[in-house]
Amino acid sequence: MAGFLLIAAIMNNSAPLPDTYIIPSMSIMAFCLSYLYPQFAQKDERMQLIRQKSMFFSFVAFLFYSFTLNSLLEFNIIHLTASDAITLITALMISTLFTSWVFLARRY
Template structure:
């Protein structure tokens, strides 16, 4: 697959996921059941697809630079995800936010997806 075809495929899938997430968010707001959980996962998948669209030419070549970006990105993302959990724990304990298990896992999965792939983008500009 050529570089332009791969980028185009990720961009189109990101756009489709974005439309799906907006549709699901609108339908859950209109029914009065906003934040079921899966609407944020679609949004995170859209962000992931857009980031992969940007990163495709760099990650296509499995060289030292792309490996370094992946290693550093996962390391920084791990620290951010720990930070998310440290922030969420007192919010749950003090009953500031009230989410069920599915919503909590969906929120953490979305934050993890967005953090990992956006850190790849930021690090690709740095390295």
């Protein structure tokens, strides 16, 4: 679906719809949760550690995303509306949180 919306935007020579960013992040979330379900079904200390470290990494990533997006907007490198910027940051945060869960689950 996201590929179709992206191709349609390219063919129209316009920016993609904000929903185009959310759809791939939701698919990443679904795949990560399906991979992690057997491990997350157990409520043990390991999973609490993974969740805590993942939230810290996501917070650091949010600061980086916010700084980068703010810099790009301030120097007029990109032009986004407020809803587009919020949608973009939301999609990045969803992807970051769930992929960090997978990486941390494989590490610990």
